[in-house]
Amino acid sequence: MEFETNSKDKERKKLEEIDPVVEAKNISVWYGEEKALENIGLKVPKNNVTAIIGPSGCGKSTFLRCINRMNDLIEGAKVEGKIVYKDKNLYDPDIDVASLRRKIGMVFQKPNPFPKSVYENIAYGPKIGGMNDKEELDEIVEESLKDAALWDEVKNRLHSPAMDLSGGQQQRLCIARALAVEPDVLLMDEPASALDPIAMSKIEDLIYDLKQDYTVIIVTHNMQQAARVSDYTAFLFMGKLIEHSPTEKLFENPDKKKTEDYITGRFG
Amino acid sequence: MGTYLDDDLSEIFTEFTLRKTPLYFSIILSLIGGFLLSTNFSLILFNLGILIFSSILIIMQIYRFIENKKIIFKQLIFGLIILMFLYIPLILPNQLSIPIDNIDAGIGKGFLLSLFLVLIGLFGVYINLSNLDKQNKKAKQASAYLYLSFAILTVLFVLFLIIGFIVYNGAGAITWEFITQDIQNMGASGGVFPAIIGTLLLGLGTALISVPLGVGTAIFLKEYAGSQSKLVRVIRTSINVLNATPSIVHGLFGLALFVPLFGVSLLTGSLVLGFLTLPIIIRSTEEALESVPKDIRDASFAMGATRWQTIRNAVLPPALPGIVTGAVLGLGRAFGETAPIMFTAVIFSGGGIPTSVFDSVNALSYHLLELTRLIGYKDVTQKAWGTALLLLLIVLAMNFLGIRIRKKYRT
Ligand SMILES: Nc1ncnc2c1ncn2[C@@H]1O[C@H](COP(=O)(O)OP(=O)(O)OP(=O)(O)O)[C@@H](O)[C@H]1O
Ligand SMILES: [Mg+2]
Numbered sequence: 001m002e003f004e005t006n007s008k009d010k011e012r013k014k015l016e017e018i019d020p021v022v023e024a025k026n027i028s029v030w031y032g033e034e035k036a037l038e039n040i041g042l043k044v045p046k047n048n049v050t051a052i053i054g055p056s057g058c059g060k061s062t063f064l065r066c067i068n069r070m071n072d073l074i075e076g077a078k079v080e081g082k083i084v085y086k087d088k089n090l091y092d093p094d095i096d097v098a099s100l101r102r103k104i105g106m107v108f109q110k111p112n113p114f115p116k117s118v119y120e121n122i123a124y125g126p127k128i129g130g131m132n133d134k135e136e137l138d139e140i141v142e143e144s145l146k147d148a149a150l151w152d153e154v155k156n157r158l159h160s161p162a163m164d165l166s167g168g169q170q171q172r173l174c175i176a177r178a179l180a181v182e183p184d185v186l187l188m189d190e191p192a193s194a195l196d197p198i199a200m201s202k203i204e205d206l207i208y209d210l211k212q213d214y215t216v217i218i219v220t221h222n223m224q225q226a227a228r229v230s231d232y233t234a235f236l237f238m239g240k241l242i243e244h245s246p247t248e249k250l251f252e253n254p255d256k257k258k259t260e261d262y263i264t265g266r267f268g
Numbered sequence: 269m270g271t272y273l274d275d276d277l278s279e280i281f282t283e284f285t286l287r288k289t290p291l292y293f294s295i296i297l298s299l300i301g302g303f304l305l306s307t308n309f310s311l312i313l314f315n316l317g318i319l320i321f322s323s324i325l326i327i328m329q330i331y332r333f334i335e336n337k338k339i340i341f342k343q344l345i346f347g348l349i350i351l352m353f354l355y356i357p358l359i360l361p362n363q364l365s366i367p368i369d370n371i372d373a374g375i376g377k378g379f380l381l382s383l384f385l386v387l388i389g390l391f392g393v394y395i396n397l398s399n400l401d402k403q404n405k406k407a408k409q410a411s412a413y414l415y416l417s418f419a420i421l422t423v424l425f426v427l428f429l430i431i432g433f434i435v436y437n438g439a440g441a442i443t444w445e446f447i448t449q450d451i452q453n454m455g456a457s458g459g460v461f462p463a464i465i466g467t468l469l470l471g472l473g474t475a476l477i478s479v480p481l482g483v484g485t486a487i488f489l490k491e492y493a494g495s496q497s498k499l500v501r502v503i504r505t506s507i508n509v510l511n512a513t514p515s516i517v518h519g520l521f522g523l524a525l526f527v528p529l530f531g532v533s534l535l536t537g538s539l540v541l542g543f544l545t546l547p548i549i550i551r552s553t554e555e556a557l558e559s560v561p562k563d564i565r566d567a568s569f570a571m572g573a574t575r576w577q578t579i580r581n582a583v584l585p586p587a588l589p590g591i592v593t594g595a596v597l598g599l600g601r602a603f604g605e606t607a608p609i610m611f612t613a614v615i616f617s618g619g620g621i622p623t624s625v626f627d628s629v630n631a632l633s634y635h636l637l638e639l640t641r642l643i644g645y646k647d648v649t650q651k652a653w654g655t656a657l658l659l660l661l662i663v664l665a666m667n668f669l670g671i672r673i674r675k676k677y678r679t
Contacts, residue, residue, distance in 0.1 A: 019304065098573065114564060
């Protein structure tokens with residue numbers, strides 16, 4: 001199988017050389033007695049797209065949820081290890097989880113807009129953060145929608161229900177909503193899996209553009225997609241990190257046999 | 269979904285008319301005959317009931333018949349037995365040629381007979397439903413659909429019957445004087461103004477007590493406390509007990525606890541009614557909260573909202589229609605209750621307009637009770653119907669208010 005990668009971008013630095021924005025150190029996760037992740041160590045380079053691939057149930061979503069501590073909300077989930085972000089361990093007791101989540105935003109697999117208007121969806125985050133200035137909010141809404149390549153489609157219906165948008169539009173709305181609080185890092189859990197090819201390619205283009213300003217970590221089942229949009233790729237298998245390299249290396253010349261088996265579709 | 273049902277049904281009916289199995293045809297005829305020839309109201313109702321259930325039965329029988337010709341013999345026998353029973357209504361009027369004036373004989377026999385028929389119908393339906401998996405999909409679908417439509421029609425019918433009856437009897441009593449004047453001569457003359465005010469005030473008091481407490485409790489149970497915690501289980505059980513407690517017991521409880529503190533008063537009555545409606549409000553709020561998808565909470569948390577911000581901004585708005593519905597239902601119940609306020613809020617029809625929460629009040633439900641006690645001694649029948657109608661109108665108005673609020677918050 002051939003993978004089209006975006007290697008035209010630049011020569012990628014080796015992972016050892018980069019200065020990560022987020023680094024996972026020895027992350028293990030349990031759901032009750034069940035161990036879902038084991039000793040994951042992963043460096044996420046700044047202003048890059050990192051893809052996480054692996055078969056269903058291998059722990060991709062679990063890992064993503066560790067980074068913005070969404071696992072805290074799951075009854076019975078226990079996380080061990082460190083996630084270092086800006087020289088701080090996110091699992092330190094003095095971390096304010098709410099403000100952490102504003103810095104590390106998340107887009108979910110299924111579009112999940114609030115049952116509010118388009119405008120209110122985008123303004124949600126800033127308002128939660130205490131912003132009330134109408135003009136400023138208007139500006140944020142417009143900027144975020146433009147960043148998410150949705151502005152032209154919704155500028156005349158900002159005050160109609162977000163639920164009336166198409167699935168692809170809803171997903172871009174969710175991206176815009178996440179961008180509205182100006183995060184550093186954007187976590188995306190299969191953001192295009194529920195979409196048709198056109199909507200999907202729009203989202204992919206968007207992700208590609210987003211890395212100018214953000215660091216993106218994206219979970220995907222679609223290996224072509226991982227190859228197309230990402231700079232680095234991590235392969236998880238049964239709760240373990242098998243391989244993590246620049247995307248073109250991982251797809252063209254993987255170090256591990258398991259990785260090769262997986263990307264060539266021999267299992268999973 | 270809709271067209272699927274319709275297709276199925278039309279198919280069934282063509283099948284039915286094509287076959288025109290004389291057996292089932294005659295069953296229907298006998299039922300209709302019984303229905304038409306019945307001479308009193310209860311008999312008509314019961315025959316209607318059996319007509320409904322038997323039609324379900326019949327359709328299922330037809331399907332079994334089509335499905336599996338082997339059981340044809342059994343079906344024939346079964347059908348014949350049903351037929352025998354169902355012919356009884358046809359014979360019935362002859363046997364009951366006693367004039368209806370003689371209420372005892374007339375109704376007694378017909379009533380029992382009809383009841384018997386309905387039980388057979390139910391039994392038949394039970395037999396049919398109990399081995400559902402042996403039947404084909406269409407039969408299940410058709411009978412379920414038929415059952416559901418009959419159920420809703422029956423409910424609507426009874427509802428309209430009740431409302432129609434009250435409106436018919438009570439409309440004449442409602443005049444401007446009736447609404448605005450004081451109760452005179454124990455209700456036999458004058459109006460019901462204090463009772464209207466009392467009912468509204470009690471409703472308001474109840475709402476003020478039960479809505480904040482109930483909604484708060486529900487939010488705590490659903491959003492804060494872990495679903496497994498002991499505390500939650502204890503609270504849930506207590507709420508269920510509270511819900512199952514007869515309202516008169518609530519009244520006695522109020523009499524023992526609150527009356528010594530606040531006297532027989534608006535405040536005491538509101539407290540008792542408040543506790544009475546609490547379980548309804550807690551439950552419906554919990555359900556409303558549960559109906560808000562987890563996705564939406566996750567979205568809010570991922571935006572950096574705290575738990576309370578999430579509840580306030582993401583969960584409560586979509587849950588509000590459900591919460592309002594629960595509150596309206598609860599208050600509707602409070603408006604209608606008589607037993608709990610009997611010892612705690614009202615003092616015979618003497619209660620006027622209260623000037624403070626420590627004054628006693630009157631209430632439409634209680635006034636109605638008093639009026640019905642007077643029937644036969646004083647000319648109060650029409651006033652009683654009028655009072656009932658007013659109560660109905662207030663509850664109806666509450667519901668409309670609820671709908672308005674729901675509409676407003678939906679956008
Ligand atoms: N809330 C939960 N409670 C218990 N176990 C869970 C929970 N979420 C995930 N798991 C378990 O943890 C393991 C990893 O799940 P996870 O959702 O992270 O997989 P995934 O790689 O995202 O899979 P998919 O590609 O299907 O989304 C699975 O075995 C799953 O059953
Ligand atoms: Mg997943």
